[in-house]
Amino acid sequence: MTEEIIIAGFGGQGVLSMGKILAYSGMMQNKEVSWFPSYGPEMRGGTANVTVIISDERISSPILNKFDTAIILNQQSMDKFENSVKKGGVLIYDPNGIVRHPERKDINIYTIDAADEAARLGLAKVFNMLVLGAFLKLKPLIEPEYMRKGLEKSLPLRHHNSIPENEKAIERGKEIVKEIHLAN
Amino acid sequence: MSHIPTKDEICEPENMVYSRTCLLTDNALSYCPGCGHGTAHRLIMEVIEEMNLQADTIGVAPVGCSVLAYDFMNIDMQQAAHGRAPAVATGIKRLYPDKFVFTYQGDGDLAAIGTGETIHVCNRGENITVFFVNNGIYGMTGGQMAPTTLPNMKTATSPFGRDTETMGHPLKITELIANLPGTYFVSRQSVHTPANVRKAKKAIEKAISYQKLNKGLCFVEIVSNCNSGWKMTPLESNKWMEDNMFPYYPLGDIKVPK
Amino acid sequence: MKDIRLMKGNEAIAEGVIRAGCDGYFGYPITPQSEVLEYLMANKTKERTGMIVLQAESEIASIHMVYGGAAAGKRVMTSSSSPGISLMQEGISFMAGTELPCLLLNVVRGGPGLGTIQPSQSDYFQTVKGGGHGDYKMIVLAPASVQEMYDFAKLGFELAFKHRIQVMVLSDGAIGQMMEKVELDEQVPRWTDAEIKIKSPWATTGKTPDRERNIITSLDLNPVKQEIININLQKKFKHIQDTEVRFERIQCDDAEYLFVAYGSSARICQKAVLLGRERGIKVGLLRPITLFPFPTIELAKLAKQVKGMLSVEMSAGQMVEDVRLAVNGVVPVEHYGRLGGIMPAPDEVLNILEKNFIKEKSYEPHTN
Numbered sequence: 001m002t003e004e005i006i007i008a009g010f011g012g013q014g015v016l017s018m019g020k021i022l023a024y025s026g027m028m029q030n031k032e033v034s035w036f037p038s039y040g041p042e043m044r045g046g047t048a049n050v051t052v053i054i055s056d057e058r059i060s061s062p063i064l065n066k067f068d069t070a071i072i073l074n075q076q077s078m079d080k081f082e083n084s085v086k087k088g089g090v091l092i093y094d095p096n097g098i099v100r101h102p103e104r105k106d107i108n109i110y111t112i113d114a115a116d117e118a119a120r121l122g123l124a125k126v127f128n129m130l131v132l133g134a135f136l137k138l139k140p141l142i143e144p145e146y147m148r149k150g151l152e153k154s155l156p157l158r159h160h161n162s163i164p165e166n167e168k169a170i171e172r173g174k175e176i177v178k179e180i181h182l183a184n
Numbered sequence: 185m186s187h188i189p190t191k192d193e194i195c196e197p198e199n200m201v202y203s204r205t206c207l208l209t210d211n212a213l214s215y216c217p218g219c220g221h222g223t224a225h226r227l228i229m230e231v232i233e234e235m236n237l238q239a240d241t242i243g244v245a246p247v248g249c250s251v252l253a254y255d256f257m258n259i260d261m262q263q264a265a266h267g268r269a270p271a272v273a274t275g276i277k278r279l280y281p282d283k284f285v286f287t288y289q290g291d292g293d294l295a296a297i298g299t300g301e302t303i304h305v306c307n308r309g310e311n312i313t314v315f316f317v318n319n320g321i322y323g324m325t326g327g328q329m330a331p332t333t334l335p336n337m338k339t340a341t342s343p344f345g346r347d348t349e350t351m352g353h354p355l356k357i358t359e360l361i362a363n364l365p366g367t368y369f370v371s372r373q374s375v376h377t378p379a380n381v382r383k384a385k386k387a388i389e390k391a392i393s394y395q396k397l398n399k400g401l402c403f404v405e406i407v408s409n410c411n412s413g414w415k416m417t418p419l420e421s422n423k424w425m426e427d428n429m430f431p432y433y434p435l436g437d438i439k440v441p442k
Numbered sequence: 443m444k445d446i447r448l449m450k451g452n453e454a455i456a457e458g459v460i461r462a463g464c465d466g467y468f469g470y471p472i473t474p475q476s477e478v479l480e481y482l483m484a485n486k487t488k489e490r491t492g493m494i495v496l497q498a499e500s501e502i503a504s505i506h507m508v509y510g511g512a513a514a515g516k517r518v519m520t521s522s523s524s525p526g527i528s529l530m531q532e533g534i535s536f537m538a539g540t541e542l543p544c545l546l547l548n549v550v551r552g553g554p555g556l557g558t559i560q561p562s563q564s565d566y567f568q569t570v571k572g573g574g575h576g577d578y579k580m581i582v583l584a585p586a587s588v589q590e591m592y593d594f595a596k597l598g599f600e601l602a603f604k605h606r607i608q609v610m611v612l613s614d615g616a617i618g619q620m621m622e623k624v625e626l627d628e629q630v631p632r633w634t635d636a637e638i639k640i641k642s643p644w645a646t647t648g649k650t651p652d653r654e655r656n657i658i659t660s661l662d663l664n665p666v667k668q669e670i671i672n673i674n675l676q677k678k679f680k681h682i683q684d685t686e687v688r689f690e691r692i693q694c695d696d697a698e699y700l701f702v703a704y705g706s707s708a709r710i711c712q713k714a715v716l717l718g719r720e721r722g723i724k725v726g727l728l729r730p731i732t733l734f735p736f737p738t739i740e741l742a743k744l745a746k747q748v749k750g751m752l753s754v755e756m757s758a759g760q761m762v763e764d765v766r767l768a769v770n771g772v773v774p775v776e777h778y779g780r781l782g783g784i785m786p787a788p789d790e791v792l793n794i795l796e797k798n799f800i801k802e803k804s805y806e807p808h809t810n
Contacts, residue, residue, distance in 0.1 A: 020621065024448050027623050033448065035621035039474060039559070061713035062620050063706065065787035153448070239648045242514060245659075254657045260646035262513045263659035265536050268506035271498070275510025275518065276646075278494045279466050280635075283648060301506070304499035 001056045003141055004064055008049035008081055009073025014128030017154070018071075019050035022132065025142045025150025026054040034062040047076050054141055071135060075099055088183050092134050109181040110138060117176060118169075125162075126169035133173020205230045207238060207258045214252055218418025220408030221249060223375040224317055225256055227385045228288070231392050232259065241284045242276050244269040246298075248290035249323040267298025270305035273312045284395055286313040292322045295331040295357040302357065309366030309400035313391045316358065316403065319410040320429060327413035331355040334428055339413070354432060358405045362439040368400035370439035374407045376422045380435075387437070399441070407433050445626040451591040451617040452477035454624045455521075455547060458595025460487055463630040464545070465516035466494040468507035470526060473559045474615040475549035478521045491632055501526040505533030512542040513658040515638040515645030517599050521547035523615075524565050525556060528573070534608060535574030539660025541675070543602035545595065546580075546610045549618035552756075552783040560783025561615030563705060566760035569612050570733045577672055579679045580608040581686065582733040584704040588622035590731075596630065603641070605682055612733060614756070616706040616785060679734075688731035689740055693719065697726030699799055700744055702765050703754040704730045706785065711754050713788035718795070725795065733761070741768035750799035751775045754791050756784075774799070 005022070009015045016037050023035040036051040051067075053059050070081045072093040078100065085091050085107045093102065096115035114130035136142060142150070147170065151163050207229035215221045232241055238259055245253040247266035254261035264272040269287035277285040294302050294316050305312070321339055322328040328341040332354050336345035346354075362370040369391055373384035384406060391402035407429050411421035449457065456478045459467065467487075469479045479497060487493035498504040504520045511518035522530065527548045537544060548569065552562035565573075572578050581601050583594045591613060598609040639647055649655040662668045690708075693715050694700070701711035708729040718725035728744060730737050745751070750773055753762035762777035769775050778794045780786045 020448075023621060027446070027448050033621075033623060035448070036616065037619055039615070039619045059622070060716060061710045061788050062622070063616060063710055063785045063787070064713075065789070239650045241648060242646050244510070251661060254655075254659060258649065258655055260649045260656045261658070262510065262646055263540075263657070263661055264509070265506060265532055268502070268509075268533070271503040271506035272510035272513075274496070274498075274503075275466065275468060275507035275512075276514050278496060278507075279511045279516045279518070280514060280647070300499060301503055304503065 001141070003054045003069065003139060004067045005052045005054075005069045005071065005135075006049060006067045006081055006084065007052065007071040007073075008047065008077030011046055011048040013048075013073050014125070015048045015073065016050050018128040018132050019052045020154045021147075021150050022054070022135075022142070023052050024154040025147045028149040028153065029142055029146040031055060032057060032059050034059045036062040047074065049077065049081075069135065069139060071131060073131070078102065090138055092131070092138065092177070094131065105181070105184050108183050110134065111178050111180055112173060113176060114173065117172065121169075123165065123169070126165060129166045129169035130173035130176070133170035134177035136170065137174035137177050205233045207233045209256055209258050211255045213256055215249060216412045218409070218411045218421065219249075220319070220375045220406065221317060223381060224315065224384075224406050224408070225253065227375065227381065227388050228286070228315060229257055229259075231385065231388050232284070235392060237284045237392070240282070241286070242280070244273045244276070244285070244287040246287065246289040246293040248293050250288055250290060250317065251324065253288055267293050267296070268301055269293065270298065270301040270310070270312075270314065274305055274308070274310050277310055277312050281311070281398075284313075284392065286315060286392075288315045289317070290323070291316070291318045291320065291330045291332040295355050299357070302361065303364070306361040306364045306401050306403070307366045309368070311395055311398045311400065313395050313402045314404070315388075316405040317408050318405055318433065319408045319413070320354070321410050321413040323410045323413050327410075327415075331357070332433075334432055356433070358403065358433075358438060361403060366400050367403055367439060368397075368441060369394050369402040369437075371403070371437045372405040372407060372433060372435050374425070374430075374435055376409060376425065394441070405433070407435065447624050447626065448621050449588055449592075449624045450477055450619060450621050451585070451588045451613060452549065452619070453481045454588045454592040455595050455611065455613075456481035456485070457624075457626065458592040459519055459545065460485065460491055460493060461626065461629050462596040462599050463491070463517060463632040464493055464519060464595070464599070465632055466496070466507075466511045466518040467520065468496050468498050468504045468511075468518070469520045470498050470501045470504050470522065472501075472523045472526045474551060474561075474618050475521050475523045475547065477618070478547065491629065493632070501529040502532065505530040508544050509533055509537055509540075509542060512537065512544045513540065513646050515642035515647060517545075517603075517633070519545035519547070521549065523549045523551045524553050524562070527565065527568070531568075531574035534580070535576050535578065536660055537608050538574065538578035538580070538675075539576060540658050541606040542608070542658070543599075543606050544608050545598040545602060546608060548610060548612055550612065550614040552781070558783035559615065561617075561706060561756060561785060562781075562783055563614055563707060563756040564758070564760070564781070565612065566733065566755065566757060569610055570736075570764070578675065579682075579734050580610050581605070581682060581735075582610050582612050584612050584731060584733050585617055586705050586708045586729060588617065588620065589624050591617060592624050592626065601686065605678060607678070607682070612705065614706050615783075683735040686732060687735045687737050687739070689737040690729040690731060692727040692729065694726035694728060694744065696724055697744075697747065698724040698749050699726070699795055700748045700751045701725065701727040701754055701791070701795065702730070702741065702751055702761070703727065704733060704761065707754045707756055710786055710788050711791060714792040714795070717788055718792050721792075723792075723796065723800065725792075730761075736764050736768070738764070738768040741765060742770070742772075745769040745772040748773060752791070752795045752798060753777045754786065755779045756786070757781070
């Protein structure tokens, strides 16, 4: 099993930390993992993306141009990464702020209304965990106990009291993910 | 006719009133006759010997006339790149806080190419001792203009005199670093008369003994002559130094511990 | 139980040097390597092992602080990225001239000039051919994973002291910034001052009555003596070339075509090998781990086996010169690289290999 994922959106949406929690959880489950971020000034407000690979084997290239799954959280990233999804792969996006929806017919497309849901919950910071839940629903690679360990490892101690609400958000994300189109 | 004693007869232990410190090697100094470097070397080595610090001392030699200081000083020494002695000394002192670490630098080294390192070593208050020999000229490379060259002074690269409009002003780096909270003791001396040698030695003693207190950086400038670079006899150069250098670089303590 | 963590490459090497018993780090912030200094500061190394960490006023000061510490026998290091490493060349040359051991890290970004902060491999010439003045070489280790960033801290210090030489870990922004699993090992104790006197009797630790004074200098104004110093340096480099070559062979045994790549390019090529094998192309990868000493003999052997080699670097073609020297015209050697901080994709380099050697069977010799 090798799962190659790109997560892309605005800086501040928790793109990099979502990737980190996913990678850490995979590692806790004894998988090989890599986490490769875009870095530099663009992180401060511009677009941010991270490539996460989870595999049973030694990971070759941490840098890729084709992905099994793309998690897309803004229009710029949609424009950039829609065509990077492998044929038959998965594209998950939050339609909030998206003006041009994905058009490909050879991939599986899902939406997650994470921004709306986070606003409804009054918990803006669980936005990325809702999205992560959507991914885990579609690709149940990581068992919940290892997700918890991943959260514990990647969040600083002072934020450990927020782990239960993060876990709840992951579960909620699994519930609200919507299928839009299945690959032809 | 009375017997005229031979040299060997004079050099008897009972006649010995003064000897060279064992911390100076037997190598003949490479400095020009009349230059102040030899006296400055001797004073520093004498103090280190008197304080019994040889086994604890690591010195840093610069680029300039005193690049070969390690040939004359019988202590462990490192030769540093031009201007970088304060950084080198920082590396040593941070890793050996109990050793006695000093740099010995000229004006080009300390106040031109190494200005950044000088300012920051002082600003960090590194517990090292800096000996700064200021003769207002680049001696080793053949008498070019230095940061401390006086206004209108002729050098190989200011053959019509230092024009402060285009070549900048003599840099009073010692006053500058004395303003930094990291420096503990700052003094300016000379070694051209016996009285000045005695005063300079006292300043060197203080600068070395204060290092043990870990209160910051101690800095002793020695205003010196460069009879070759200035194109004078040694005596003329000492007179010129008194008349021209001392008014711009007045001798005495600039910063003393409270 | 094994101590396994998810770390950035920059954090891994910082943890690596602490555990390798490093005595002192002197450095200056620059993207994409600032995490090294940040990690060391956050880890309170003084309390953990006694290791000193100091933020210097410049890269120039950093390397000369390293010089001072190394000349006094301590295990010291600095790290930077390309523009900062350019500034350090003065100190590196002085350390080469005085044969001082130290660990250096370049997390390479694209140049020339201020360039970009994105990953690049365009500092190969500067590092391998001697970026400072004079005839010298350093041992150059090229990590291709976060684990190797960690491992090369200890290996680097070992090689540095074994040969009294500077060891440069030549990484890049990708390896520095990415996170992977790292297995940590036991803490190596720092040397005591008494041990230093035994291990490095040449070091300036203070002249005691039982020995002559120690002098660290690269100056000898007598050209006859200076030539002897240089000849001895060259003998040392030859010995290192003969004894310290490291490389990794990936699917080379039956390879008909070969990628040659180091660092993050090697990771990309590793994937390209997998893709190539899926397409039925017998392709392998030779990954130099030491860039000096370069795996010249291994490449010469492979030249007798394969039909062509593609040197893949994030540069305009630097390492390819060493590949061509090793292969000596036996088979065609081509270069493929992306510039300015762009990283090639695995299928991109595979397509180039196919285009160069397989689809267009006719080979046009490379001319410069």
